[in-house]
Amino acid sequence: MTAGMELARHMDSAAAAVTVVELDGACGLSREKIGGKAWSVDHMRALGLPVPPAFVITTDGWADFTRRGVIAEEIWARVRDGIAGIERGTGRRFGAAERPLLVSVRSGAAISMPGMMDTVLNLGMTDAVQRALAEETGNPEYARDTRERFVHQYRETVLSDANGVVPVDPWEQLRGAVEAVFRSWDSARAKTYRANRGVPDTLGTAVTVQAMVFGNLDESSGTGVLFTRNPNTGDGPVYGEWLVGGQGEDVVSGRLTPRPLDDLAATQPAVHERLIAAAQLLERDGRDIQDVEFTVESGTLWLLQSRPAKRSARAAVRAAVAMVEEGLIGADEALDRVTAEQVREVLRPASGDSDGREPVARGESACPGLASGVVVTDPEEAEARAEAGEDVILVRPTTSPDDLHGMIAARAIVTELGGTTSHAALVSRELGRPCVVGCGPGVVEALAGTIVTVDGGAGLVLRGEVTAKPVEQAVLEEVAQLARWAGVESDELADRLERRIPESVEQEEVSVAAPVTELAVLRLVGIKGRVNADNLATSLFADVSEISACCEGLVTAGYCATTPAGFRLTPEGRPRLLQLLAEERRTVDAAAMTAAYDEFCVFNADLKVIITDWQMKDAATVNDHADADYDAGVLARLNDTHRNLRPLVGRLGVLAPRLSRYLDRLDRAIERIAEGDHSYVARPIMDSYHTVWFELHEDLIGLCGLTRAEEAAAGRAH
Numbered sequence: 265m266t267a268g269m270e271l272a273r274h275m276d277s278a279a280a281a282v283t284v285v286e287l288d289g290a291c292g293l294s295r296e297k298i299g300g301k302a303w304s305v306d307h308m309r310a311l312g313l314p315v316p317p318a319f320v321i322t323t324d325g326w327a328d329f330t331r332r333g334v335i336a337e338e339i340w341a342r343v344r345d346g347i348a349g350i351e352r353g354t355g356r357r358f359g360a361a362e363r364p365l366l367v368s369v370r371s372g373a374a375i376s377m378p379g380m381m382d383t384v385l386n387l388g389m390t391d392a393v394q395r396a397l398a399e400e401t402g403n404p405e406y407a408r409d410t411r412e413r414f415v416h417q418y419r420e421t422v423l424s425d426a427n428g429v430v431p432v433d434p435w436e437q438l439r440g441a442v443e444a445v446f447r448s449w450d451s452a453r454a455k456t457y458r459a460n461r462g463v464p465d466t467l468g469t470a471v472t473v474q475a476m477v478f479g480n481l482d483e484s485s486g487t488g489v490l491f492t493r494n495p496n497t498g499d500g501p502v503y504g505e506w507l508v509g510g511q512g513e514d515v516v517s518g519r520l521t522p523r524p525l526d527d528l529a530a531t532q533p534a535v536h537e538r539l540i541a542a543a544q545l546l547e548r549d550g551r552d553i554q555d556v557e558f559t560v561e562s563g564t565l566w567l568l569q570s571r572p573a574k575r576s577a578r579a580a581v582r583a584a585v586a587m588v589e590e591g592l593i594g595a596d597e598a599l600d601r602v603t604a605e606q607v608r609e610v611l612r613p614a615s616g617d618s619d620g621r622e623p624v625a626r627g628e629s630a631c632p633g634l635a636s637g638v639v640v641t642d643p644e645e646a647e648a649r650a651e652a653g654e655d656v657i658l659v660r661p662t663t664s665p666d667d668l669h670g671m672i673a674a675r676a677i678v679t680e681l682g683g684t685t686s687h688a689a690l691v692s693r694e695l696g697r698p699c700v701v702g703c704g705p706g707v708v709e710a711l712a713g714t715i716v717t718v719d720g721g722a723g724l725v726l727r728g729e730v731t732a733k734p735v736e737q738a739v740l741e742e743v744a745q746l747a748r749w750a751g752v753e754s755d756e757l758a759d760r761l762e763r764r765i766p767e768s769v770e771q772e773e774v775s776v777a778a779p780v781t782e783l784a785v786l787r788l789v790g791i792k793g794r795v796n797a798d799n800l801a802t803s804l805f806a807d808v809s810e811i812s813a814c815c816e817g818l819v820t821a822g823y824c825a826t827t828p829a830g831f832r833l834t835p836e837g838r839p840r841l842l843q844l845l846a847e848e849r850r851t852v853d854a855a856a857m858t859a860a861y862d863e864f865c866v867f868n869a870d871l872k873v874i875i876t877d878w879q880m881k882d883a884a885t886v887n888d889h890a891d892a893d894y895d896a897g898v899l900a901r902l903n904d905t906h907r908n909l910r911p912l913v914g915r916l917g918v919l920a921p922r923l924s925r926y927l928d929r930l931d932r933a934i935e936r937i938a939e940g941d942h943s944y945v946a947r948p949i950m951d952s953y954h955t956v957w958f959e960l961h962e963d964l965i966g967l968c969g970l971t972r973a974e975e976a977a978a979g980r981a982h
Contacts, residue, residue, distance in 0.1 A: 281324035284342035286349050287317075287472075297322050299372020299470040304569050311549060313542050313567050317353030318474035319346035320372065321442060326468035329446045335439065343442070343473075350475045359434035363400065364393040365475060366410070369441040371448070372470035384421055384441050385511060386414035386476055388434040406481050413480075413511065438473070445471050477566045479511050479559045484532065487511055490525060490539065490556045492547040495575045495940070498582025502543055504556075505892050511559075522892060528560070538565050546570045551592045552601075553583055555940050573940060577606035578739070585742045588749075595749035602746060604758040605949065609696050610739050624716065625678065625703040625725035630689035631879075632721030632886055633698035635675035636729040639711040643670020643793065650674065651828065657716055659708050662982050663688040664972050665958050668948060669793035669829060671695060676718035678725055680707045682982035687958060690872065691948045692720075693879040693886075700725055721884075780804050783844040784922055785814050789824060789831050790841050791959050796830035802951055803929065845966055852920050852967055860916055861964045865980050867909045868961060874901050875946050875954050889942070899937065902945070902953070906934050913960070920967055929956040 285291050287302055289310035295303045302320040309315045325339050335343075347358050347367070356365035366388040389411050398407035418437065419428045422444045431437050449469050479487035490504035505522035529536040539558060542565070546554045555573035559566045575583065584598040593601075637655030640646045643666070646658045650673035658674035660667065662681045671677055671691055676698040679688045683702050692699030698720030707725075717730040740754070747757040788803055789795055797815060801808040815831050818824040823837035833841065878898045881887045889895055910927065917924030933953035936944035946954035965975055975981030 281327070282322055283325035283328060283339050284319060284321050284346055286319045286346060287474075291320075293322065296467075297324070297470065299472065300571070301370055301372050301569065302470060302472045304571060305472065305474065308546070308567055308570060311545060313545070314538075314565055315567050316475040316477050317350045318472055319343075319349060320473070321346075321471040323373075323468040323470050326446050326449065326470065327466075329443070330450070330468070335443060335446075340439070343438070346473060347438075350473070354475050356475075358388055359390065359393070361392045361396050364388065364396050366393070366414075367438070368472075368474050368476055369438070369445070370472045370474070371445045372472050373449075373467065384414075384417050386410050387418070387437050387441060389414040389437075390432055390434060393434075401481060403482060406478070409480055410478065442471050442473075445469060477559045477561045477564075479507070479561065480509050481562055483508065484563045485509065485559075485561050486528075487557075487559045488522065488525065488528070489940070490543055490558060491573050491940075492543045492554045492556070493573075493579065493583055493586075495553065495555075495573050495579050498553075498575065498579035498586065500586075502540055522896065524892070532560065532563060535560055535563060535565050542567060548592065551587070551597075553579070571939075577609040580606045581610050581739070581742050581746065585745050599746065599750055599761065602761065604761040607743060607746070607758040607761060611735055611743060621726045621728070621730070623724040624714075624727050625700070625707050625711065627678070627700040627703035627723050627725075628683055628689075629721055629723035629883065630677075630686070630699035630701045631692040631697060633676070633696070634717060634719055634721075634730060635698045636715065636717040637675045639678075639714050639716055640670075640674075641708050641712050643667040643673075646670035647673040647794070647827075647829070657718055659711050660688070661708060662686065662976050663691070664976075664981070665791045665955075665962050666793055666972075669832070671697065672794075672829070672949065676700075676720065678703060678707065678711070678718060680705055681976065686872075686982040688982075690875050690879065690946060690954055693946070695948055780806050780811065780814060781922070782814070782818070783841075783848060784925075785811070785818065786823065786833070786837065786841045786844065787922075787963070788959075789815075789818075790833050790838070791962050794827055794829035794832050799830070799950070803925070803956075805925065805928065848920065848922065849967055849969065854969070857916075857919055857964070858968050860912065860919065861968050863912055864909075864916075864961070864964055867905060867912070868957075868980070870905055871902075871954075871957060874898060874905060878902075878945055895942075899942075899945075902937070903934065906930060906953075916960075916964070920963075923960070923963060926956060926960045926963075930960075 282293065282297070285293060285298070287306040287309060289306060291298065291306040298306070298320045302318070305315055305318050321339070321343065328336055328339060350367065351357055351365055354365055356363045358365045358367070366386050369384045369387055394407045394411045397410065398404040401407070415430055418430050418441070419426055422440050423430070431440060446469065479485050486506055486508040487510045488504055488506035490502055492502055493500050494503035502525065504525040506525050506528045507522040525536075528539070543554065543556055546556060550570070550572065553573040553575060554570050556567065557569040559568060580602050584601045587593045588595055588598045635655070635657065637657045638649070639657045639659050640649060641659055643658065646656045647669050649656050655675050656673065657676045657678065658667070658670050659678040660680075662679050663671060663677065664687055668691065672695060674697060677688050677692045678699070679686065679701045680703055682688055686701050688699055689701050698718045700718055700720060700723050703725065711725065715728055717726045717728065719726060719730070743757060744754050747754045750757055750760045752760045784804055785800065788800055792799070797808050797812040800806075800815070801811045804811065815824055818837070819826060819831070822834060823840050824831045825834050878895070879887055881891075881894065887894070913927040913930065917927060929951055930953060933944045933951060933956060937953070943950065944952045946952050948955050961981065962972070965972055965981065972981050
């Protein structure tokens with residue numbers, strides 16, 4: 265019997281529950297028991313890949329801690345056994361003055377919980393351990409750096425005190441870290457999070473304890489992230505980045521600039537070869553593009569995590585077709601992996617030749633591309649005419665979240681006011697709509713009803729139609745192949761995918777019913793313009809069936825109507841929403857809300873610049889996200905802004921309880937971005953950071969008794 269099986273079969277004295285188990289590849293427990301991180305570690309070890317030894321304290325261990333208020337001695341004995349197992353696997357000893365063992369401690373709930381503790385790396389560090397590491401490696405700077413990293417993280421995540429006293433005893437450090445993770449489940453923040461999502465308080469969290477490997481050890485050490493195919497294009501071979509002298513949190517945080525993975529191939533070809541072989545195995549095993557985290561310690565490769573990778577529309581289409589051709593997946597699964605919006609995005613036309621035509625309007629280039637159509641000035645009309653088959657161009661003085669349905673329906677967007685950080689500019693880029701902003705007063709009236717072509721790249725609006733350049737042939741061929749598998753023509757593929765019910769849907773999080781209010785639903789429908797039940801449920805952290813039932817009730821009451829794009833407010837619904845908002849406003853401290861809104865506007869100015877820089881490298885250059893260094897810098901600024909604004913958004917939830925969900929939504933977007941899904945930066949048709957931010961802005965305007973027109977005139981709401 266292996267040590268892992270011995271630990272797994274240990275029964276808690278209070279109940280027949282598995283509390284501690286070694287992750288030796290034979291754990292056999294579910295993600296719900298051990299969390300996604302531990303499940304990945306165990307699975308990679310089962311595949312024979314190089315993974316640092318680890319064990320997990322399960323959610324049963326959390327339940328026992330919750331009952332007792334302390335870690336039971338029986339469980340702590342199993343934790344000591346777990347550390348002994350890691351010591352055997354590494355040849356090191358925890359807290360020893362010779363060949364010391366350091367570990368990481370990570371939370372591992374069954375669902376993603378932003379309120380849970382962060383990772384604590386390098387735990388077990390003491391003065392004696394620091395000296396031992398310096399002597400063993402001949403590198404005092406590495407030992408000092410490792411000590412400083414540990415102290416900072418421990419104070420931040422366990423002590424919540426930048427000047428707190430870190431325990432000298434490594435076992436006390438470990439107990440403190442584990443208890444902190446367990447206690448965080450019942451923090452006010454975590455309880456609010458679960459209440460908003462309807463998540464049972466009984467689920468609990470696991471804790472993964474794993475041997476440290478050191479990417480900061482020497483010049484032959486580092487950490488990185490690898491994708492088994494380029495997540496932007498879907499092309500092979502592997503794609504990734506590598507940070508010499510760093511630890512995993514450095515790459516995720518974006519604080520430092522990584523190097524292309526090719527640098528690892530040049531400096532350590534044998535390590536690179538082993539990494540590629542492991543990545544190929546993980547892709548074959550998972551039958552999908554994998555996102556792999558790894559560390560190299562003095563020329564030795566270690567894998568830390570593997571999960572399905574987030575990807576662009578182009579990559580989704582290309583990879584789906586390629587994997588069928590390679591025999592990894594079947595045609596049905598390929599169709600499950602591509603969305604209607606991804607198909608539409610890859611088929612959008614490129615710019616064309618203006619043939620020297622004189623523009624009828626000129627402004628700033630906000631989003632490149634070429635599109636022709638009839639100018640309409642009302643988002644409702646734009647949607648209706650687009651649904652009838654017309655190509656329309658939406659021209660407005662300025663845009664707001666209320667206009668989103670019209671912006672989605674339009675082929676292009678033009679505004680009189682605003683610049684490259686305006687709402688129109690930011691949203692149009694994520695929608696892939698050509699956009700020209702800041703064309704000046706009178707443009708709406710002058711262009712209404714005319715046929716124009718918008719050249720977003722040149723910042724021009726031209727009279728009549730201009731022919732666009734064709735879409736890349738390879739894209740057309742891949743879309744055609746998907747269409748053949750779906751049994752339709754290429755131009756019918758997107759609609760077919762919207763109606764398709766996938767044969768299997770992988771759920772990342774537990775979805776349980778959560779109570780919602782009429783105001784919360786009507787407000788989101790009003791802000792989003794058109795929204796389906798799935799997206800409402802995502803934003804409200806609620807069960808889709810409850811949201812559907814609520815919306816059906818609102819339709820019956822005459823407050824909402826159904827459209828192909830989702831629910832919308834009716835003429836009767838708007839005064840009902842205004843009535844509910846007025847009632848809410850009477851419960852809010854007006855002076856405090858106004859002061860908070862003024863503070864928000866400072867962050868708002870910074871955020872618009874950050875989103876613009878994410879979308880455009882300069883006024884004439886679209887960010888194609890091929891420059892990992894540039895993107896990392898922008899994301900680091902976004903993370904800093906988010907970290908600074910969290911206290912403000914938390915206060916807003918106290919002033920107006922309905923706003924409390926905004927912090928959770930923003931946290932979730934940041935989480936997804938950190939996991940590599942950069943669509944969560946600014947894509948408007950999902951709960952991206954930028955989308956949630958704009959909706960919060962809209963709510964604050966209303967709660968302060970202002971209007972968007974007033975704020976736009978004041979320069980605070982373009």
